[in-house]
Amino acid sequence: MTTPHLLLDLPKVHRNIDRLKSHVTTLGSTLRPHVKTAKSIDVAKLLFDGTTGPITVSTLHEAEAFAANGFTDIVYAVGISPDKLDRVRALRAQGVDLVVLLDSVEQARSTDVPALIEIDCDGHRGGVDATSPELIAIATALGDNLRGVLTHAGESYYCYTEESLTAAAEHERATAVQAAETLRAQGFPTPVVSIGSTPTAHFARDLTGITEVRAGNFVFFDLVMAGIGVCTLDDLALSVVTTVIGHRHDKGWILTDAGWMATSRDRGTAAQPTDQGYGLVTTETGTLIPDLLMTGASQEHGVLSLREGSTEPLPDLPVGTRLRVLPNHACATAAQHTHYHLTTSTTTWPRLNGW
Amino acid sequence: MTTPHLLLDLPKVHRNIDRLKSHVTTLGSTLRPHVKTAKSIDVAKLLFDGTTGPITVSTLHEAEAFAANGFTDIVYAVGISPDKLDRVRALRAQGVDLVVLLDSVEQARSTDVPALIEIDCDGHRGGVDATSPELIAIATALGDNLRGVLTHAGESYYCYTEESLTAAAEHERATAVQAAETLRAQGFPTPVVSIGSTPTAHFARDLTGITEVRAGNFVFFDLVMAGIGVCTLDDLALSVVTTVIGHRHDKGWILTDAGWMATSRDRGTAAQPTDQGYGLVTTETGTLIPDLLMTGASQEHGVLSLREGSTEPLPDLPVGTRLRVLPNHACATAAQHTHYHLTTSTTTWPRLNGW
Numbered sequence: 167m168t169t170p171h172l173l174l175d176l177p178k179v180h181r182n183i184d185r186l187k188s189h190v191t192t193l194g195s196t197l198r199p200h201v202k203t204a205k206s207i208d209v210a211k212l213l214f215d216g217t218t219g220p221i222t223v224s225t226l227h228e229a230e231a232f233a234a235n236g237f238t239d240i241v242y243a244v245g246i247s248p249d250k251l252d253r254v255r256a257l258r259a260q261g262v263d264l265v266v267l268l269d270s271v272e273q274a275r276s277t278d279v280p281a282l283i284e285i286d287c288d289g290h291r292g293g294v295d296a297t298s299p300e301l302i303a304i305a306t307a308l309g310d311n312l313r314g315v316l317t318h319a320g321e322s323y324y325c326y327t328e329e330s331l332t333a334a335a336e337h338e339r340a341t342a343v344q345a346a347e348t349l350r351a352q353g354f355p356t357p358v359v360s361i362g363s364t365p366t367a368h369f370a371r372d373l374t375g376i377t378e379v380r381a382g383n384f385v386f387f388d389l390v391m392a393g394i395g396v397c398t399l400d401d402l403a404l405s406v407v408t409t410v411i412g413h414r415h416d417k418g419w420i421l422t423d424a425g426w427m428a429t430s431r432d433r434g435t436a437a438q439p440t441d442q443g444y445g446l447v448t449t450e451t452g453t454l455i456p457d458l459l460m461t462g463a464s465q466e467h468g469v470l471s472l473r474e475g476s477t478e479p480l481p482d483l484p485v486g487t488r489l490r491v492l493p494n495h496a497c498a499t500a501a502q503h504t505h506y507h508l509t510t511s512t513t514t515w516p517r518l519n520g521w
Numbered sequence: 522m523t524t525p526h527l528l529l530d531l532p533k534v535h536r537n538i539d540r541l542k543s544h545v546t547t548l549g550s551t552l553r554p555h556v557k558t559a560k561s562i563d564v565a566k567l568l569f570d571g572t573t574g575p576i577t578v579s580t581l582h583e584a585e586a587f588a589a590n591g592f593t594d595i596v597y598a599v600g601i602s603p604d605k606l607d608r609v610r611a612l613r614a615q616g617v618d619l620v621v622l623l624d625s626v627e628q629a630r631s632t633d634v635p636a637l638i639e640i641d642c643d644g645h646r647g648g649v650d651a652t653s654p655e656l657i658a659i660a661t662a663l664g665d666n667l668r669g670v671l672t673h674a675g676e677s678y679y680c681y682t683e684e685s686l687t688a689a690a691e692h693e694r695a696t697a698v699q700a701a702e703t704l705r706a707q708g709f710p711t712p713v714v715s716i717g718s719t720p721t722a723h724f725a726r727d728l729t730g731i732t733e734v735r736a737g738n739f740v741f742f743d744l745v746m747a748g749i750g751v752c753t754l755d756d757l758a759l760s761v762v763t764t765v766i767g768h769r770h771d772k773g774w775i776l777t778d779a780g781w782m783a784t785s786r787d788r789g790t791a792a793q794p795t796d797q798g799y800g801l802v803t804t805e806t807g808t809l810i811p812d813l814l815m816t817g818a819s820q821e822h823g824v825l826s827l828r829e830g831s832t833e834p835l836p837d838l839p840v841g842t843r844l845r846v847l848p849n850h851a852c853a854t855a856a857q858h859t860h861y862h863l864t865t866s867t868t869t870w871p872r873l874n875g876w
């Protein structure tokens with residue numbers, strides 16, 4: 167297999183899935199995994215013991231492909247625009263319970279399919295306030311199409327202590343429940359109360375009132391999640407396999423054939439206490455090489471060098487040596503590839519890129 | 522056509538191609554365009570008046586696909602590793618003059634196909650010094666497989682004046698010629714003297730001794746190139762078409778359906794005097810909207826807001842409005858997509874992603 171390519175460590179994927187499913191189930195709720203990270207029917211089936219189940223999607227292309235593979239309970243968790251409704255209606259007409267998301271009266275008026283109202287719990291992106299009059303106005307505009315409320319604690323990606331993560335999780339829960347209770351008090355049946363992000367899903371201590379928890383990244387994890395403390399480096403299931411193609415001994419650089427085209431330009435750890443460059447480097451079999459980082463990226467060139475201040479020797483890695491790079495952001499790195507290769511077999515699994 | 526999608530303004534592509542071809546030809550050299558930006562047979566044919574010609578590639582996948590479409594004069598401008606030689610030999614056996622790149626004796630000894638020696642002209646990435654004994658040692662190891670020398674002034678991306686760009690171009694030329702003369706003085710026939718980057722190709726005033734000029738980005742251009750002064754905003758031929766999906770009036774945000782999945786995470790202008798965020802925003806037909814930038818990106822959400830300090834009003838863009846985003850880095854943004862849509866017809870042009 168030529169390099170660069172994307173490699174999946176399936177035993178780690180299984181362990182990551184089991185951990186979160188068990189946590190959410192123990193707290194009395196249900197996982198509705200977000201398939202936007204893996205964009206893979208094969209990975210999604212691991213989430214449901216080889217069958218199908220409720221999922222969250224980020225594109226209608228995912229919705230259509232998953233529907234074609236038997237997934238019939240789908241939330242499209244990106245604000246809907248009228249031009250996309252034809253595709254939503256077409257899937258619904260096939261018996262797929264595809265539910266959309268919105269946060270304005272304007273959208274609610276032009277939407278004739280079941281919808282969740284997006285609630286803002288932390289100022290991260292879209293959504294209305296759980297206590298705003300807008301919430302009732304949207305529900306009124308939706309009428310029978312109101313399915314419930316949804317929120318996403320996106321700011322939890324910037325929490326670095328167990329205390330702040332637990333607090334973010336509880337705030338996400340409480341905000342969603344408050345919005346649902348507000349709607350119910352006004353006579354709107356609000357069956358769905360949906361929350362989730364990978365950090366808050368793992369740090370939730372209570373899921374009272376929550377009907378479903380969404381999370382996506384946890385199937386693979388990455389350096390950003392390890393930096394937050396949601397996982398350990400040993401949990402990272404996704405890597406980019408690369409080959410050494412040169413050296414700049416004068417600069418302490420090892421050049422590889424994995425540039426940003428293979429890793430993405432995502433530098434999520436740059437904003438964290440420990441900046442991991444474009445990724446940590448391991449041997450071909452996954453053993454971390456002390457202090458070796460991917461520090462630079464052109465389109466098809468990676469630059470590896472020692473972490474600043476390191477006292478480790480630069481390892482002797484001749485041209486042709488294979489290595490792995492553990493990425494900052496699994497969603498972004500996986501998006502640069504069309505297939506997954508597996509550590510456990512020669513099968514490849516396709517990804518559902520595009521819109 | 523659903524959004525987000527990639528849009529190509531063909532009249533601008535034609536103009537960009539004509540400008541550089543004319544410049545290089547006038548200076549007595551030949552253009553060997555780098556097809557890594559467009560990764561498109563259709564775009565490449567525009568470079569050669571509908572036929573084929575000498576090209577530079579960044580992956581063997583590009584080499585194979587272009588060879589299958591009649592391109593038989595190809596330089597693979599990423600350092601070769603032994604594991605890739607089988608594919609190189611297979612193409613050469615089909616009559617394709619595919620030439621590889623290397624910069625060490627180690628690589629030269631394991632390479633049995635024609636190769637260029639990479640020369641370092643500005644410390645940007647790989648390559649040997651034009652005056653180093655290593656250069657002669659590599660040539661000796663290559664023997665009859667020595668085809669010539671190649672250099673790339675990657676640091677010209679950080680030049681911001683005509684004076685510094687012109688100087689970078691002349692230094693790139695002089696370094697390559699010096700390396701070639703050094704080899705020739707030692708009895709090595711060195712027919713190819715290859716230089717190029719989009720900035721230096723445009724600012725070269727003299728190409729004496731240069732047999733070919735490589736450049737890739739210029740077919741589309743982007744905000745990084747406009748920031749350097751290599752092109753104007755009006756030359757930018759590539760954009761991402763997106764739809765408004767929401768608003769955060771309290772924050773001055775307009776939300777769109779083009780997140781980093783559609784634009785890439787590339788923030789090349791962040792290091793320039795004028796930071797353009799994730800891109801400048803235009804109307805659906807390409808008119809710039811004053812001071813409106815894409816300032817934030819999640820996977821499938823873009824955040825548009827006014828440039829800091831702007832006195833413009835936030836434009837009224839209802840849900841469903843279509844816009845275009847002009848990207849930081851055309852190579853990276855195009856890489857997020859499988860096809861180009863055209864402003865001039867309903868045809869789509871496929872991209873050659875992958876390795």
